[in-house]
Each structure stands twice: as C-alpha cells, then as structure tokens.
Amino acid sequence: MASPVSCKTVSVLFFLILFISVHCTDTKPKKKKDIRDYNDADMARLLEEWEKDDDIEEGDLPEHKRPPPPVDFSKIDASKPEELLKMSKKGRTLMVFATVSGNPSEKETEEITSLWQGSLFNANFDVQRFVVGSNRVIFMLRDGSYAWEVKDFLIAQDRCEDVTVEGQVYPGKAAKKDAKGNKQNETKKKGDKKAANRANKSKQEL
Numbered sequence: 001m002a003s004p005v006s007c008k009t010v011s012v013l014f015f016l017i018l019f020i021s022v023h024c025t026d027t028k029p030k031k032k033k034d035i036r037d038y039n040d041a042d043m044a045r046l047l048e049e050w051e052k053d054d055d056i057e058e059g060d061l062p063e064h065k066r067p068p069p070p071v072d073f074s075k076i077d078a079s080k081p082e083e084l085l086k087m088s089k090k091g092r093t094l095m096v097f098a099t100v101s102g103n104p105s106e107k108e109t110e111e112i113t114s115l116w117q118g119s120l121f122n123a124n125f126d127v128q129r130f131v132v133g134s135n136r137v138i139f140m141l142r143d144g145s146y147a148w149e150v151k152d153f154l155i156a157q158d159r160c161e162d163v164t165v166e167g168q169v170y171p172g173k174a175a176k177k178d179a180k181g182n183k184q185n186e187t188k189k190k191g192d193k194k195a196a197n198r199a200n201k202s203k204q205e206l
Contacts, residue, residue, distance in 0.1 A: 094144025
C-alpha cells in the first residue's frame, strides 16, 4: 500500500501539471496592432522606442536639443563684441536680412540677390535665400558664426541699402541718410520677425 506521503506528492504533481496545461491553453499571444490603426499616442511611443534603441549622433539631433558650443573666452577680444557673438552662434542657424536699394520689383530683387548668393556660394558660404518682399531678402546660414563675414560682403554691394544681423542694422553701400532712419529701422525689425517665421516654415518644408 502506498504511503500517505507518496500519495500526497503524486496529487500535488497532478494538480501542478493540470494547472500548467490549462494556463498554457488559455493564454493566447497578443495580436499585433496594424500600423494603419496607430493613433498619435502609438506613434509617439514607437518614436520613443526608436530613439532609445538608436544611438543618435550629436550632429543628427534637432538644433534645439544640441548642447551649445563651448566658448573659449581667452581667445575673445573684449573690445570686439562681435567676436563673442560669432563664437556663441557657431553651428547654429542664423538669418541675415538685407534690403535692396532703388525701389526694385520683387523680380529684380530676386535677380540681384541671386547674384549675391552665387558669389557667397563661390566663396564657400553655405547660404539659403528667401525673398520676403519687393526689396527684402533673408540669407539663412547653417553656421551662424559666418554671418558677420556675409554681412561684410553684402554691405559692399552697390545695390545693398542695409543688412540686419541679430537686430543690429548695418548701412550698405547704397544707404540713404534719412532723419527718419530710426523709425524705419523699427518698422523693418517688425517686418523681419514676420519674414523669419515664414522662412522657418519654408525651411521645415524643405
């Protein structure tokens, strides 16, 4: 006759096997969601998983997520504030605004500034150009530290009335002396903000 201990052991093993078999039978693998049925939350989770799995290089990150470039103050001449601005804008997108003189049409502005862009390209400056008015244009630089060199080129052009960099207006070769200059500059700054927003939208679409 089997001992009570062995009977108890056999019973426990029997119930354990029965439980495992029932549990395995009832558990069904979850059906994967069709990507066509994904909502915004699903897409956001998927993007987060990709970013966790992938080692994204610093240069591939969006500009607002990149750490600011280190500034070596020992190399900066305190008497030249532009030097500090150049260093702080290195590797950052920057917009340079320019005005064409002589009350031109938008087509004429397109032709004149296209020549300026070509000269800058030949001098190895990576610039994009957006005509934002009949006499107004934006030059967008991927590396903002070159903006002041671009400014120096532009103000030397015969048809350049003025150039604006970081809110600072620089008179061009064709600048007019006007007692209402300050008021005109304020109007340009307001127009430049709107133009910058339009250029940013164009940049995102490209």
